Amino acid sequence: MAEHPLASGASTAIAASPVATAATGATPAGTPGSPLPAAGIEARFAVDYAGFRLDVDLRLPGRGVTALFGHSGSGKTTLLRCVAGLEPAARGRLVVNGECWQDDARGIQVPTHRRELGYVFQEASLFPHLSVRRNLEFGLRRIPAAARRVQLEHAVALLGIEALLERMPDRLSGGERQRVGMARALLTSPRILLMDEPLAALDHRRKQEILPYLERLHDELDIPVLYVSHSPDEVVRLADHVVMLGEGKVMAAGELHATMARLDLPTAFTEDAGVVIDGTVAAHDDHYHLTRLDFPGGAVWVQRQAVELGRRLRFRIHARDVSLADHRVEGSSIQNLLPAIVEEVVGADTPAHVLVKMDAGGTPLLARITRRAAEQLVLRPGRRMWAQIKSVALLG
Amino acid sequence: MPTLTGADWSAIRLTLELAAVSTAVLLLLGTPLAWWLACTRSRWKGVVGAVVALPLVLPPTVIGFYLLVAMGPNGPLGRLTEALGLGLLPFSFAGLVVGSVVYSLPFVVQPLANAFEAIGRRPLEVAATLRAGPWDRFFNVALPLARPGFVTAIILGFAHTVGEFGVVLMIGGNIPDKTRVVSVAIYDHVEALEYAQAHWLSGGMLVFSFVVLLTLYGRRRGNVGGGVG
Known part of the structure; x- marks a missing residue:
């Protein structure tokens, strides 16, 4: 046994060069938050x-x-x-x-x-x-x-x-x-x-x-x-x-x-396609038991959350929960409405659907609608639409 | 026990000494060898493993014969020990230890190698991510986790050495107080038709071996898998 028995067991025991040892050995603990x-x-x-x-x-x-x-x-x-x-x-x-x-x-x-x-x-x-x-x-x-x-x-x-x-x-x-x-x-x-x-x-x-x-x-x-x-x-x-x-x-x-x-990306071609948004808790409505989450380009109301104002909450809007209208629809039960500009329309997971990517004042949004609806609304890049959000999934 | 002579007690003492010293040497040599066998990806692994296992199948006379030649005045081991001023090993206690170590090697190396292999790479990787270097990992992770294997190896190594006969006879002869172990003493008693003494010694060996194996198998039943993972 010329080789030391431990040498073969240590998967990474390749000798470090002096440069590397110095690099790891000499680093100070580092103050948290200071940009290196x-x-x-x-x-x-x-x-x-x-x-x-x-x-x-x-x-x-x-x-x-x-x-x-x-x-x-x-x-x-x-x-x-x-x-x-x-x-x-x-x-x-x-x-x-x-x-x-x-x-x-x-x-x-x-x-x-x-x-x-x-x-x-x-x-x-x-x-x-x-x-x-x-x-x-x-x-x-x-x-x-x-x-x-x-x-x-x-x-x-x-x-x-x-x-x-x-x-x-x-x-x-x-x-x-x-x-x-x-x-x-x-x-x-x-x-x-x-x-x-x-x-x-x-x-x-x-x-x-x-x-x-x-x-x-x-x-x-x-x-x-x-x-x-x-x-x-x-x-x-x-x-x-x-x-x-x-x-x-x-x-x-x-x-x-x-x-x-x-x-x-392949993730877009699933029923789960959607966007993730970080919102700030901006207001509570105790009468209707709702909480408002603000984000660049808009706000959504969700069920009352037991968190203090100013906290960040991450939420997800599935593309399947977003419908589109060419004007602000009043008299609807859907009250989370965001103005958005169409950026791109591509095929979705079924031949009947398309995915519409929009920019809502800096926040990307995805909507999954039928191909027929997309044609009837004449969706094309640059067109201003109203995104109607049926549900918001809060994460954590 | 009036039937056992002083020579018999001397043989028992010598047997236990031989087994203890051989087991200690076997652990020192067998642990690194088993670790290498468990970890290596070398193509020599098969060859080394087969050599270690040879005493399992070879007649003790064959091992004894080659050891006798090797340790003799013209053998490589013999020349080495003479050059070191140690004299020749055959017909000495040291020679018996060498023979026992070779003879019992698989009984120590195999349980140890199996125990090391059962640990797997993961605990050692974990230890490495927790800043443990190679030696640290071996002593503080591999050894404790292989403990069931060590207990098995010690018991088997000791017991197998106690039961050795052929190799001793080939390289150690039958010198009272020096190389005359229990198995050889029994042979002598039977040759001399001293069946009473042969009975005492043989019965002692039988009980000893049974207790050893009972300990071993009792432990295995109560400690399945050794808790590695």
């Missing part, structure tokens, strides 16, 4: 496996939640593992907020354990031989005290796992395990949080139990989150940016609202 000179994530990877090839070149924002979205086999998990350094065969370049973790052109490959990242696996993968507390401390104890920006108590409170600390992992429910896994990842005070379908193994009720915690993470963290998901519902609820992957390639990447409204 090279903010953002640059990720260029090529991996070749039998029957599958991942080839991506991405610039991602340095904060907020970026969803890696696609069907199974699209390469989204592989991409996440590349970022973590868990795919030793991957070649390319990776810079996370100014820190170079991989650059094969310069011979840099920082091993996973020297990358300041947090990784939440699909099945929480807690260490079965350690209690919840010892699981949480596993990563915490391995970073220098000066680098600990997240305290145990803080992470425990954020994920609501105070009562579980002394239990063993096999005594936890799936949802509890996943929350412990998230807290454990956070406790390494990562510079980026990678989440691989953290809800996929959970049933609907457990998902609903975890989503609020994910939203809290989103609101409280000032680090970028890469969130792998195949569920449009999770993506529209949590993400700020979307990368759509298909067969190892990037099909679209961009800001969530704009990407969801694009008509050239």
